[in-house]
Amino acid sequence: MAARPMPYLDDLNPAQREAVERLDGPVLMLAGAGTGKTKALTARIVHLLTTGRARPNEILSVTFTNKAAREMKLRVGRMLGQQIEGMPWLGTFHSICVKLLRRHAELVGLKSNFTILDTDDQIRLLKQLIRAADIDDKRWPARQLAGLIDNWKNRAWVPAKVPASEASAYNHRGTEFYDQYQTRLRELNACDFGDLLLHMVTIFQNHPDVLDQYQRWFRYILVDEYQDTNVAQYLWLRLLANTHKNICCVGDDDQSIYGWRGAEVGNILRFEKDFPGAHVVRLEQNYRSTEHILAAASGVIRGNEGRLGKELWTDAGGGEKVRLIGHWDGVDEARWTGEEIESLQKGTRGLRPHSLDDMAILVRASHQMRAFEDRFLTIGLPYRVIGGPRFYERLEIRDAMGYFRLVVSPDDDLAFERIVNTPKRGLGDKAQQVIQATAREFGVSLLDGARIAVDEGRIKGKGAGQLRHLCENLGRWREVMLGPVLRQGDVEPDDTDAVIDDEAPFVVGETRRGKPTVTHMELAGMILDESGYTGMWQADKTPEAPGRLENLKELVKALEQFENLQGFLEHVALIMDNESDEAGEKVSIMTLHAAKGLEFPCVFLPGWEDGLFPSQRSMDESGLKGLEEERRLAYVGITRAEELCTISFAGNRQVFGQWQSALPSRFIDELPEEHVDVLTPPGLYGGNYGAASPYGAGSGLETRAAEANVYNSPGWKRMQARSGQRPTSQPRESRTQVIDLTAVSAFEMGQRVFHQKFGYGDITGIEGDKLEIAFEKAGVKKVVARFVHADDD
């Protein structure tokens, strides 16, 4: 046979070539970010095809996302120099397992046309089971049970295999419900996401003939991002690879970031045990990033224990140092980032001009995206959100806005339909049809239709009471929004002089209103709480729930910039109208999790503050597991950058209309100083950013607060001291002020103190330069000691 040309091998270094050419037997490619693991894996597919070792449909190739699968197919085609006629088994675990399960559904009691339930359906089903068992699903929420079952499925435990140590789960009835749930799914000819893998593992385990068929069929197996596989996925792979052992897995223990979803980094670490004689390839040359970026990432990840410890090098040259910048608040962070992106487009400070496609903003939590989206919309900077809907398209945001819309415009029938049974109020299709019919009959809005239907007893059962309650609430919230009705002789709140004139004629039909007694932010919080909407997500134990709650807080925060609810709703309506899916250059915005495996010339990493990144949850946890996963996420973030990496943090973030100060992330401390440039935010000392201060321009407080919050942390000071950078625009005087820490030792536990913003309270904790104080009005907060005075001064 004439040798076929293999140009794709020329692009590889010797270690990569080795991984590509060693086609038989187990191969593990364990290497750091950007070392060309995915590239080598792709070349391996091409090599299998070119050498005629396998046909496209004999290669099982698993990627982490559908996007990655599409990209890999494209690249294989490009390397081959021809379109490939389909690689049917190149995809995610889920997409591959759906196909397999359709062929063998009957072996687990399903028909081949089974449906796949989404989370909502899953919860609804569990709720039915819970109610049927006479359990109070408020105390034992269905979502919690759903989370538990998912978790068990990730570990490949069918109901009978759940170990005794888990027996106490869900009020000691977890496994019983799990069993019932599986039965019910079978009756419905349905399965959930976790089942796709679990069923296939079960089939392979119980039907050796089927397993044998696929072991022969999938002659070569390749897996990308192996460090993030869970137990079920691992077992599935091991079963398939067991006879020929032609399995090539690539991954990086330092990039394992899905532990919270059941991924086991241990899978990659024990590959050599599972497949004795495995050939392990280590790659050390990074082709993605310049030296400073790589060194910064390595510096951070070094903080983790129990690593395999890989050193990376690059010949791409030093390049730009990682840039670090602190901002006054999240809004300033977004504003600066927008401006920076525009200057990068033009090419600044000797950097080449970049397309918007070259730039990405990678956030820790999806609620951070809103500030950027709002800013970019304002300045007309095109952007795309990858791996999730844009902020105002999110489920919880649309639900919340449904409530706001209905309070502002009680005739908004679409909003009514959206929220009437969210959270669940026992108002199913039938009840909703009655409401519709009543509204039509009387020619009124759905809300009024609902009121009539309730009054006339057209709706029966538990739903009736709940609907009445909802209608009353909506009426009451509207009253709160409009402000109190003023009658003759009333005194305007906050204005003792303005007694309503007894003589002044009231126009018939017009109601005079006083100032609302609560702000529209407070009203929004009230609506979300009293409607039970916040509670619904608080009771939700799925991994997405905390993110959704954060998004709701973020929504309330967004209101601050508007005069009232109506103004806000108009703003959003305009934004939504502006949307277009036009092609063209765009900045990408996504979470760090979604950025895995990707690369961009310029990367922005905002929100590096303790409590946000690392997340509060990881910091509260005992042990280091959570924190180490966050650190790996930081490593993933930095290593996405090819040429320019900018890390930022804000000294203040607003949560539920309340300003909270934040300390720069502990990960900032871990950045090696010689690879970091500290930038000065433009407005902090004398720019016009003070005008945006929540304390008001010229109050003098804005600068001090910003200094205290941003620069008063030990981490920042260490950074400043080490870097030797002295921002030129910063007056010496204020510099001294910054460094000058209030002596924390001046305070003691239990002492009564006064804080400029939160008022009186007692000290309940002292930590570094921060005090935890139980305020009389504002509750328990951590504040910077500088702003606290003993009660008597």
Ligand code: ATP
């Ligand atoms: P991650 O861990 O982030 O998934 P990775 O190890 O999969 O990274 P790749 O995405 O495969 O790395 O490669 C990183 C970059 O380096 C890509 O742009 C790729 O084209 C390039 N690259 C990889 N190997 C080589 C090589 N031998 N010569 C030149 N460029 C290479």
Ligand code: MG
């Ligand atoms: Mg990769």
